[in-house]
Every structure is written in C-alpha cells, then in structure tokens.
Amino acid sequence: MKKTIVLAAFLLAGIASCTSQSADKKTETNTSPTTQAAAFQDLTVAEFKQKMTETGVVVLDVRTPEEIAGGKVEGATELDFRSPGFAAQLDKLDKSKTYLVYCRSGNRSGKACQLMTEKGFTKLYNLAGGYTAWTKE
Numbered sequence: 018m019k020k021t022i023v024l025a026a027f028l029l030a031g032i033a034s035c036t037s038q039s040a041d042k043k044t045e046t047n048t049s050p051t052t053q054a055a056a057f058q059d060l061t062v063a064e065f066k067q068k069m070t071e072t073g074v075v076v077l078d079v080r081t082p083e084e085i086a087g088g089k090v091e092g093a094t095e096l097d098f099r100s101p102g103f104a105a106q107l108d109k110l111d112k113s114k115t116y117l118v119y120c121r122s123g124n125r126s127g128k129a130c131q132l133m134t135e136k137g138f139t140k141l142y143n144l145a146g147g148y149t150a151w152t153k154e
Contacts, residue, residue: 056134057141059123062154065144068117075110077118079103079129080148084121090151098125104132112138119144119151 060068069076078089079098089095096106098120110116116138120126123145130141144151 056139057118057127057130057143059127059143059145060117061145062150065117065119065142065151066154068115068142071115074115074117077116077126077129078148079118079120079126084148088152089148090119093119098129103129104136107133107136107138110138112136115140115142117142117144119147121147122149123147 068074076090076093078085078093078095080089080095081097081099082095085095097103100106116130116133118126118129118133118141120129123143124147126143126147130143133141146153
C-alpha cells in the first residue's frame, strides 16, 4: 500500500511538472510574435511624407549603394542592409529617435525594422512599397 501511494505521488508530481513547463512554453510562444508584429508600422507614401515633417525623425535608406545611385529620398541616411556590418551600425544609432525606413520594395526595410525592434528601437515606420512606390507618387 505504501509503495502504491509513493508511486502515485511520484507520478502526479511528474505530470504537474510537465504541465507547468508546457504552459510556460505556450505563453512564451504566443506572446513573442504579437509583440514583434506590433513593433513597427507600415506607412503609405503620403503617410511617410507627413511623418517626415515631424521633429526628430531620421529617414533611413537601407538599399545598396548601386540602388541609391539611381536616386533616393532627399536627406535620407544610407545604411546598406546587405552589408556585413549592418547590425553593428544599427547599434550606433540613437534608439530614442523616430526612424522612417525604406528600401526598394519594402521587404528589406521591414526586415530592418524587425531587427531594430529586437535591438530596442521603439519608433519605427516602414515605407510600404519602398522607393518604387515613392517614385510613382
């Protein structure tokens, strides 16, 4: 009888431990993508231009030098997303500022915004459609 009680107690403790770990993992998995998804906002060209008029805004062009040679948004800071030192260059930026980020199509700039979010930047905006959309306006 004693052996049965000890065995039952051991099994219950193991089940409780597994359930607790599973719940922790589920919570962690469910909150992470939501937090990251809300970290930056896509803007239309008109919204992007409006945001550029605000004080303390930095326009960040994350295209390659070859792409930039074909034109860019006036006053934009150039920081090549594809360069090996891109992440290290982000670390030098002021995290308290607002960043308007763009690339050719909006894809790399979205990835740049995601990386910036992971590095602690909180005021990030991505140009939907990128420089291609900008030149069509």
